[in-house]
Amino acid sequence: MPSQKNPLVTDIVHGEIHLTPLERDIIRTGTFARTANIKALGLAYYVWPGATHTRFSHSVGCMHIVGKIARHLQLDGELDDRDVDDLRLAGLLHDVGQYPLSHVVEAVYRQIAGAKSEVYLEDPSVLASIGQQPLLWRAAVRPPGIDAARDKALAQTVIMNRRDIQRVFKKHGFTQDRVDRVVAIIAGKHLDTLFGHLLDSEYDCDRFDYVLRDSKSAGVSYGLIELDYLIENMTVSHPDDGKSPDRVLAVNGRRALHALEHFLMARYFMYSQVIYHKTVRSLELLARAAYLGLVEEGLVYPDFERIQEIVSKNEFILFNDFYFLEKLHKYCRRRQQKPELKRIVERVLFRRPLHFMREFKCLAKSGQEPPEYAIPRNWLKSPDNLATLADDSGLSPGQIVVEELPVEMVPFGSEIPVDVAMRDDKEMRRAVTRSPRLFDDETQKTIYLFQDRGSLLADLAGKHLRLLRVYVNSDDPATHGQLRKAIRTRTGY
Amino acid sequence: MITKDLVVLSRFLAEVDGVCFDSLEGRIGFQKMVYLLQAAGIDLGYRFDWDVYGPYSRGLASNSVEYEAERERIDEIAERARLTEPARIACAKVKKAIEKPEAASRLTRTGWMELMCSLHFISEALKIDLSDTDSLASELTKRKPFFADHKREMEAAFKALREIVAA
Numbered sequence: 001m002p003s004q005k006n007p008l009v010t011d012i013v014h015g016e017i018h019l020t021p022l023e024r025d026i027i028r029t030g031t032f033a034r035t036a037n038i039k040a041l042g043l044a045y046y047v048w049p050g051a052t053h054t055r056f057s058h059s060v061g062c063m064h065i066v067g068k069i070a071r072h073l074q075l076d077g078e079l080d081d082r083d084v085d086d087l088r089l090a091g092l093l094h095d096v097g098q099y100p101l102s103h104v105v106e107a108v109y110r111q112i113a114g115a116k117s118e119v120y121l122e123d124p125s126v127l128a129s130i131g132q133q134p135l136l137w138r139a140a141v142r143p144p145g146i147d148a149a150r151d152k153a154l155a156q157t158v159i160m161n162r163r164d165i166q167r168v169f170k171k172h173g174f175t176q177d178r179v180d181r182v183v184a185i186i187a188g189k190h191l192d193t194l195f196g197h198l199l200d201s202e203y204d205c206d207r208f209d210y211v212l213r214d215s216k217s218a219g220v221s222y223g224l225i226e227l228d229y230l231i232e233n234m235t236v237s238h239p240d241d242g243k244s245p246d247r248v249l250a251v252n253g254r255r256a257l258h259a260l261e262h263f264l265m266a267r268y269f270m271y272s273q274v275i276y277h278k279t280v281r282s283l284e285l286l287a288r289a290a291y292l293g294l295v296e297e298g299l300v301y302p303d304f305e306r307i308q309e310i311v312s313k314n315e316f317i318l319f320n321d322f323y324f325l326e327k328l329h330k331y332c333r334r335r336q337q338k339p340e341l342k343r344i345v346e347r348v349l350f351r352r353p354l355h356f357m358r359e360f361k362c363l364a365k366s367g368q369e370p371p372e373y374a375i376p377r378n379w380l381k382s383p384d385n386l387a388t389l390a391d392d393s394g395l396s397p398g399q400i401v402v403e404e405l406p407v408e409m410v411p412f413g414s415e416i417p418v419d420v421a422m423r424d425d426k427e428m429r430r431a432v433t434r435s436p437r438l439f440d441d442e443t444q445k446t447i448y449l450f451q452d453r454g455s456l457l458a459d460l461a462g463k464h465l466r467l468l469r470v471y472v473n474s475d476d477p478a479t480h481g482q483l484r485k486a487i488r489t490r491t492g493y
Numbered sequence: 494m495i496t497k498d499l500v501v502l503s504r505f506l507a508e509v510d511g512v513c514f515d516s517l518e519g520r521i522g523f524q525k526m527v528y529l530l531q532a533a534g535i536d537l538g539y540r541f542d543w544d545v546y547g548p549y550s551r552g553l554a555s556n557s558v559e560y561e562a563e564r565e566r567i568d569e570i571a572e573r574a575r576l577t578e579p580a581r582i583a584c585a586k587v588k589k590a591i592e593k594p595e596a597a598s599r600l601t602r603t604g605w606m607e608l609m610c611s612l613h614f615i616s617e618a619l620k621i622d623l624s625d626t627d628s629l630a631s632e633l634t635k636r637k638p639f640f641a642d643h644k645r646e647m648e649a650a651f652k653a654l655r656e657i658v659a660a
Contacts, residue, residue: 113538114498120535120580121504126573127497141494142559145552149536188542189618191636196542239545245638246545366558379495 001084009060012053013212017064020085021403022172023092028061029164030317035059035095037320041214041275042101043283046351048218048274055095055102058209063091066198066205069231069249078194078236078247086178087198090185091205096165097154100324104284106151107143108291109304114144116303133383134398135340136354136473139289142404149304150439154311156183159311194236194247201249202436203230203263211266214274222269226259233259235439237446250446253438260449261457271407272465277477282471285403290328290348293341300327325349340398343473354401354471355480358487365462377404377468378490385490392486399473400483407465495567501562502537503571505530508584510591518603520557522591525606527553530591531600532613533583533657543618547611547637596649608640609650613658623658626651 002018009017009027014130019027026032036056044051070084079087099105118124147153159165160183169179184190185199198204208227215223233256236247274280296298301307301319310316328345331337347353362373369377379385380402390397436449450461474484506512509530512523528541528548541548560567576584593605600608615632616623623629626647634641 114496117498119500120501120577122575122577126570127500130497130500130570137494141496144494144496144498144538145550145554145556145559146498146538147540147550147552148536150540150552152513153540184618191543191615191618191632193543193545197545244545245636248545267608341505357587 001081001088002056003069007047011059011060011064013061013209013216014064014393017060020088022085022168022174023063023083023088025168025171026089026092026165029162029168030314031096031158031162031165032059032092034317034320035098037322038100038102039321040102041209041217042104042280043287043348044274044277044280045220046283046353046360047277047279048220050219051214051217051274053213053217053250055098058213059092059095061086061209062205062212065208065227068090068228069198069205069234072231072234073194073236076236082178083195086182086185087195090182090195090199093159093182094155094186094199094206095151096158096162097151097156099151099154100319100321101284101287102151104287104292106149107288108295109144109149109307110146111138111141111292112295112303113149114146135289135293135344136285136398136401137383139285139292140401140403152187154304154307156187157308157311158182158316159186162316163312176354192247194249197249203249203251203260207267208263211263211270214270215266218274220270220274222266222273225263225266227263230256230259230263232256237312237437237439241445242270248437248446250437250439253440253447254442257438257449257455260438261455264436264449264457268407268465270465276405276407276467278356278359278469279353281403281405281469282318282356283348283351285401285471286348287324287356288345290331290341290344291324291340293344294327294331297331297338298342299331347473352475353451355475356475357470357472357480357483359470360468360493361466363460363463363465366464369466372493373466373468376487376493377466379491380468380470380487389483389490391488393479393482395472395474395479395483397417401471403469403471405469407467495563496559498538499556499563499567500574502527502556502560502571503564503567504574504576504581505535505537505584507568507571508576508581509588518601521603522606523552523557524549524553525589525603525610526587527655528610528613529587529606530583532654533586535580535583541614543614547607548614590657591643592651594649594653597646599643600646605646605650608643608646609654611637612647612650613654616654623651623654 002020004018006018006020007024008019011017034347036054038055040053040055040058041051067084067088070079070087073079074084118127119275185195188200190196209224211223230251233252235250235252237250239246239248240243295302328349331345360373360376362369364370386400389400410429437446438449439446449455450458452458470487472480496506509526512519527537531537531539539550539553541550591606591607593602597605612629612633616629621628630647
């Protein structure tokens, strides 16, 4: 745990942050420096000019926040000095496995990892039609829930295999047991659930820092959350009315309910307004399509396994945003180019987003979307219908791209829908373990936020903001008018 | 949109036991079934975190939403696919394991699956061999005391797990 005498860095969000000598030396490694060349919000800076902050500052911020929470819990005797140090280190290192442009490139590798499960089929050709769609269509698919290629999985390999990191551990007498523990915390495999919740739950150090940092950098005010007040009101509770030995994080509901709600709303607005901004999404969709095309051309690392192989080499340090941009530049200069890919690559490099045609929007529970959303959504999902639209507007089907984005109003980290979860029975509570909890210091009971009758958000729980957007990869204004008209005529909306 | 991993997942689920998302038990069983398939050596790409009620994959939870949305079309393609022999053998092992044995009659089916998955997760996380049943039982009951008086069920779970992980 750092003292006031320790070295410090100055951060745009948190001010002065003191570091232990071990943390300082980690930050000085090439491995950690790599995160300074990975923008936290991908290509959002094309729309929000200030959003150029990196995984480097975010990681330092996470370390600082988890340290503050841990020290607060230490006052109640829930954690000791070693726990605080290990949690800070886990916060600092949690993003060392991030990909170029953060989740933009990660999504491509997750898609590739997902497709690999076809090895379990005797005749994978039954899946052939799935991989033959236009690049932009495939890029618009939400990445599968596959975890194999996630940045967290890469972070484990990085921490265990990068010599500069290992040298720092050795220099400071940080034992292998402690390293394993830090890796387990990051990977969600620590057998004390409190550690997992501090690093990865619906109100963890990662989310607190990115809401504060992203909004500050983007220049929007949503992220002005009362973090110190929330931390002061955090406590550890035990599920099943205190009977379970598991420890989970809760917030004093009588004092900090609205501060917690404010944070959840801030996160919701950050997604709906900044991260899912129509032009940001359009550019990121193009970037994903470009990278997918480069993978198929054999011009970038083909898969997660290959990236793992280069982790211990110096070329891994260069696997950052510049790697992505350099590959795009190189492609532009190539003699042999695929026209479809060339157009996509140029759109990314020259900041020429796809043209935005229509947005359908609703706030509803799953399966309860109103007709004005559900009808066009179901119609636009069909590739045959996109071909009809293309015919109507003088385009080819691959030029029309449809993307659907759900933004959860009150995130639950749940394996069941929230309307099922809201039934007040014991079984339902088993499935929503990382949802925000409130502790009542008078009754000594812990409930979920969505069970609190005084909560503004309880009524919104389970609802998603659904955004369905149609873009076109054509600069001809005549086709835009025709396409808009065709969407209205064909869908009836 | 349909993705290859969802079609393959659908094929595996059909081979093991099918899946029903209408009930809570079905949803929890879905997570545990995929966990056990991976324990049997089928790498479907999911990583499970330790949570209050045992191993849990948020990635899988999110994929289940996608799966439900397109289930009819996904299942239709999956029906035309056939698993390789090693994959079918793994499915058969998991299918057998999730059939609750007589020794576990005091547990619900979900409870039985949770017991097996939790023991396996602890064994991997703490690097304790599955043959060291005393240590594993002790680690489990530290975290899930309600299993303390389920010695018979634990023995049955160890037996089932050893069959699942056997090459």
